[in-house]
Each structure stands twice: as C-alpha cells, then as structure tokens.
Amino acid sequence: MKVNLKVWRQANPQAKGGFVTYTDVETTPDTSFLETLDILNESLIERGEEPVVFDHDCREGICGMCSLYINGHPHGPATGATTCQLYMRRFANGETITVEPWRSAAFPVIKDLMVDRNAFDKIQQAGGYVSFNCGGAQDANALPISKVNADEAMDSASCIGCGACVAACKNGSAMLFVSAKVSQLALLPQGEVEKYRRVRAMVAKMDELGFGNCTNTGACAAECPKNIKLDNIGRMNRHFIAAKCKM
C-alpha cells in the first residue's frame, strides 16, 4: 500500500515549523506506523535530507516515549493503544495522514515531532512517592490489602506518562496524569498516610508549570492509550478539597 504523510517539521525550539507532505510512501498493512516513518526516513537519508525526528523507544506500548498526534488523535485512530502499536491496516491505501507533535504550552517542541515532557517529571518529583528509605520495610505480607483496592491501584498505576491526555485536552490539562498517581498511592495503605500532603504538592506544581484546568470534557480518558479512568480525577478533587480544609 501507499500513503501520503503530512508531517510537522521544525528545526529547533525557536524555529518556525510547518507541514511538509511526503507522497507515495510504500508500506504494507502489517507494518507499524513507526516503521512506516522509518521507511520515510530511510528514503530521506538516501536523498541526503535530514530524517524526521520523533520520540520512540520500546515499540511495544509500555515506555510512553512515543507520542504523535495522528489525524487529529493522540496516538492515532486506535483506542487503548500507543502510536507504536498502531499498524497500517488501520489506514486506507492512498490516504493522506497528518502527523503533528503534542500541542501544549507545557510541552515545547524540541525538533520536528519531538517535544519536551520534563514538566511531567517535575510534577512526580513534587510528591509522587511514598516517603521512606530503602531497608526499612516490613514483611510484604504483614499488611493485607483488599484485592479490590490493589486492582484499582494497579489500573491507575498503568499510566505510561506519555502526555496524550494533555494533548487531547482543549485546556492542556494534566489532571488525568496527576490523578492517576494520586489515586494509586491513596488507594494503598503505604501511600495513604501522606495523601493530603501529596495531592497539595502535585496540584500546586501542575498549576505552576502552566497546565490548564479540568472542565470535565473527558477527552483525556477517551484518548488515553492505557484507558486510565476519569474517576481518578474525581478522587483527586475530593482529596484536594479535603486537604485544603485541613490546612
């Protein structure tokens, strides 16, 4: 099959970017979308041009490195899958596919389709942990945890930190990302102890870094490649209000 790729090219953070369309890129339905970009890049290198820069690493949907806003959707048309898990059978022969970087003030473009998501690390650094030192833990089975809570914590912990939620949100909000970590740790007795301190610190950092607020549209959850649920935001808001009341 052949597709046309309309790709955002931008030389560096300061440069003005723009779309460039590459026509008739040869691929097959069994080839992944990123491998199709590899094919495009090989042909660009053959012509002596610079390849399209994009983030990618594990190529099995777990590292959260790949991004790409494809035909108006973060991670493309498939639901519950990252860009690297997207295969060309999802597209029609001859289709023109538009590929953009994440668009958000908090994620500046580094080059072409690659953005800087350091803001996510900073939010995690503000409080996304249990405060204890290695060596001091009690036996792992000393504290029973209900399977329901453990499973729910696991669902929240499945977040891969890719930033699709921010890219999908008209407000550029990071609420789904932040609430997933807040929920995971609040649901477990180990993290419950400092849940108010945590939610205050993480929300404050999120606001400081320029992420927008949540208006309950739900685009984040609809586009999340790991199906992180909107309930997490509800839980975070409850804890946040409770934390404010305790101040």
Add this chain to the structure above:
Amino acid sequence: MKEDIKVMNPADSKIPEGPVAEKWTNYKAHQKLVNPANKRRLDIIVVGTGLAGASAASTLAEMGFNVLNFCISDSPRRAHSIAAQGGINAAKNYQNDGDSVYRLFYDTVKGGDYRAREANVYRLAEVSNNIIDQCVAQGVPFAREYGGLLANRSFGGAQVSRTFYAKGQTGQQLLLGAYSSLNRQIQLGKVKSYNRYEMHDVVLVKDENGVERARGIIAKNLVTGKFERFAAHAVVIATGGYGNAYFLSTNAMACNVSAAMACYRKGAYFANPAFVQIHPTCIPVHGDKQSKLTLMSESLRNDGRIWVPKKLEDAVKLQKGQIKGSDIPEADRDYYLERRYPAFGNLVPRDVASRAAKERCDKGFGVNNTGLAVFLDFSEAINRLGLDVVRQRYGNLFDMYEEITDVNPGELARTGSDGINYYNPMMIFPAIHYTMGGIWVDYELQTSVKGLFAIGECNFSDHGANRLGASALMQGLADGYFVLPYTIQNYLSDQITVPHFSTDLPEFDAAEAKCQQAMDRLMGIKGKRSVDSIHKELGHIMWEYVGMARNKEGLEKALVELKRLREEFDKNLFIPGTQEGMNVELDKAFRLNDFITMGELVAYDALSRNESCGGHFREEYQTEEGEAKRDDENCFYVSCWDYAGTDDAAPTLIKEPLHYEAIKVQTRNYKS
C-alpha cells in the same frame, strides 16, 4: 586468536570466606563503611535509570551520597526495564510449596547451566525477599488474593510458585516504584538528574600512587549536541545489555552497549559475551522493514501449550496458508516440550525451549509462511478455566498480540467432532532477548578498573550461561537496592579525604577531545549508506552465525564478515545534518560502531568456548538427543576479555576459574 591464555588469580574475584550461606553476612559484618558526615562529601555518578540504575541512585542518595544520574531518554521512567512483563522471583515461600533461599539459589545456578558464581547467586537469592518488602512499601500494586495477601505464579526452570507480578506489567510497576524513590531524592536535592544525555567515555585519573581510578564521564547532551564533563569519586554504569547487536531483538530502540564498550576500552574486562539469551516466545518476524521484535511473556507458558503438527503434510499446508492451526485436531498435535521434558513440560528454561522450537522448524514443522514459527495454544486452558479467567491472567497480552497480528488468541475457532473447543493459537518464535554476559565484576560489583562499578544487565554476575524467567528484575533491584550501596562503601571509605574533582584536569581534556574526534570521524565518512542499513546487515551476520546454533566454521566466517562490515561502515556510512543540535543519525552511528565491536567480541568468545552450555550452543558439542553437552573439565570458567588497545586486534582471554562448594555440578535434567 592468541593462544597464550591467562588465568585470573582467584583472589581477584574477592569472594568472602566461609560457607556460601554465610558469605554475605560475613562480608557486611566486616566491610568498611563511610560515616554520614563523610557521605556528604562524596559524589557518585550513576549512568542509567533502569531498575538497577534508578534503585542504586535513589538508595545511595538516601544514604547521603551526592548522586549524578544520567538517562538517555526524556525521563528516567522510560528505561527498558519497563517492558518486563511476567514477574520477579523471591524465595518468600508464601505458597507453602517448599521454596527457600537455598532452592532459589540452586534453581538459578542450575538454570544458568553451572556457569555462574555460587557466592553471587546465593546473595541474590538471599536479598530477593527484601526486594518484595521494599517494593510493596513503595506502593507497587502487586497482584493479590481475596484475603489481601500477595499472589504468585510459576516461571520456567522452577517447580515452585515464587514469581510476584503486577498484571503483565511487572517491570513497569517495579521501575515506577524505583522512579518514585528517585524522584523523592531529586526533590530533596540529593540526586541531580540529567535526561537526554548519553555517556561517551569514562575518565580515569591516576591517584598519588599511580593507580588509575574512574573519576568521571564525558556525556553528550543529545539536545544541544555538545559534550559535557562530569566528575565524581566513583562511577557506576547500569546501562543494560547488548541484544541490539543482533538488530532485531526484544530490546528497545535506544538500548545500546556504548557505555559498556567505553569501559571495556579503558580496561574493564568483558565477561562471557557469548552468553546471549534467546527467548522462546516472541512474535515471529514478518518482513524486512521490521524494527524490533515483541516478546510474549513467559508467564503464558503457565497455561499455554506449545506445539507443532505431528504430520509433516499438515505443516506444509499451514506454511501454504491452506489450513489454520485450529483446524488440526488434538490427536495430530505434537506438544514437543511435554513429550521431551515430562517433568517441566512447557516450563523448561528458555534456552531449552528455544532450541526445541528451532529443532522442530529445522525439520520442516514450522507453522507460518516462513516456516519459522510454532504454536502457543490456550484451548486447553480456556476449556478448563473459562475464557474470563484466562483473559484475567493474560488479557493485555492477548490484546497486544491481536493489535500486531490481527489474530485474537481468545477467539473460538471451531468445535471439533471430538467435542473439543478449538481456539486460535498464537504463533511464536525465539528472538534475542537478554544478555547474560557483560562487564566483569568482582563480588563487590567493581570492574577491573578501580572505582568503576557495573550493575544490572550490564554486568555478567549472576545468571551464568542462561537466565531464568523473572530473575532479571530480581538481579537489577538486588544490585541497586541491596548490594552496591553496601559494597561501594568498602571502596569509598578510603576516598573520604579526596576532594571534589575538577573537570579541568588534563585527563578530562584528553577524553573529551577523543570523543569529539570520534564524532568528527563519523560525520566525515560521507558515504552512501544509512546507519540502519548497515545495522541490519550486522544483525543478519550475528543471527546467522552467532545465533541460536553456532559452529567453528560459522564463527570464523562471522569474524571475517564483521571485519568486512567494519570496513564498509568506515568507508560508506552517511549521516545527514550537522553536529549542531540534535542529530539522531549521528547518535545511532556512534552506537552502531560499538555494536560491531561487540559482535566481534561475542564471536571470539563463542569460538573459544568449546562446549555447549545454556544460551551458548555449539553444534559440535551435543548429545545424540540434541541436548547441550557441557565440558566441565575444560570449560568451568568465566571468560574475561581484555581489550587489546585497538578495535582491530583480537582481545586477550583471561579465565576466572569457578569454584563450587555448595552445589554438585551435574548435567541439567528437566526430563524427570
């Protein structure tokens, strides 16, 4: 190859005195420590943020050291440990099935085909239980039973259920746990985190006695394209394995061996490079544009049954696409692992399962269009447990498989006249997955260069010739949380009066200049071929001659081919763009240069090890039934390769003899 083989002084491995079960306790009781006030004065560089790197960086910082932590990706959370699916072993014996530290130790040594160091493995088994405690305390959401206690499952090479898991995403959850501890230390200012940086060289500085010690690194800022210098009292590399030398592997795209190669070129021995693990359950190769292979977790072998047709004519029909796997009735299926290894069945170790798949495919029983695939079937499990239970256990893996291949393994294909419900089977084939070989380290995880330590997959220490499933996570976290933070103090205790280093030392000037020259050389080749096209060729050579089955003739051919490929690289490489700013192709070329050297190292080692053991199978050394034939009389050693001063000459082999006190070395038996 040079034949003047040297033998290492046994004392160099620094294995403590006493019975194997008491060595680690004795070591800790007598090692030197650094007091809290002095820890603040000491800087440690940790390169890598996977399970080993992140856990070491956070734990060292918690203790009070100043840590500089380097990450090749945009965030420490992306390291490839995140992709580990199945689980982590520990000798908790929560299932009351007879597990113990000794049994985990024994299984690991046996699984490694008796080529690991006993003392290291015992220590690993010993601290395995602490790891589970540590991770639960971090808020890692392991799977639990309704009673609230932790759940376990079985993995290959074990007859007990000792594997802890978090759905099919155990590596992710353990890494995010380590990442959270690391984040806390970054917030507290004890760890300085450098993302999108790649180590290019380790800097050695002579002390007042003329002893060279690792005192820093040269790292490239991948965004600006500029080299930067970093100094410290010790350097720890935790940069993973070299599987990507084979181009197609289950490793992530950025996984590379360059940091380890930099250490090797500065005098750190490279140990057992021939021990490469080929994982039996990966999605088969589909075409030449493929960029990587996807692993299907070993945990699937708990309930999945591996088979090929009994009749050759059925296999031929499958290869031609005339029938599907589900069309073949139960009576015509050859569950060859259950047939050959009744005691362990589908849960034999990875090397055994991989070779058995190759054997069937070589005989013409492969089940896809290339003839290089076998079936992994869940019909029996779904009929026994129901689809819901099976999906609960493996649902995310089924979905992943379907996304890639367009086949749903949980879909009912037909109900046979025999009354059996037949479901679509998965197709799988072995692929390069993990490297047991790595930088040589002593018991303290120190390399043959003073002040330079290697942890996690990038060292060689614990898995011998084959790693058991769910042991990589265990080793990475053991090294990072519980071993290195102790042993590094034994080194640093006499460094407390050494002041912070300046990066203006001439040694740093020289190292940076060399790194810059290497970049200039790559940019200056100006040939015609892309990095990937040469890398794919490297992969073909490695898979063909240095892959699952090796022989003398093929390995000699590989060395010739690799030399030719090196010349091609030096003459015909093309990198577009400039050195200013980000240049992804330049960074890939830098790594490929090292992969070629690594490929040669694997071939040299495979050629010199005249036996078959674990992941290293030499066709000349096998039993009549096709099982690996070890040679304990002549090959009971760790091969340590010492750099010759140039990539063009063969390295020197130094043998570290193995000594077993607790375990009787015998032929591995998974049949009865």
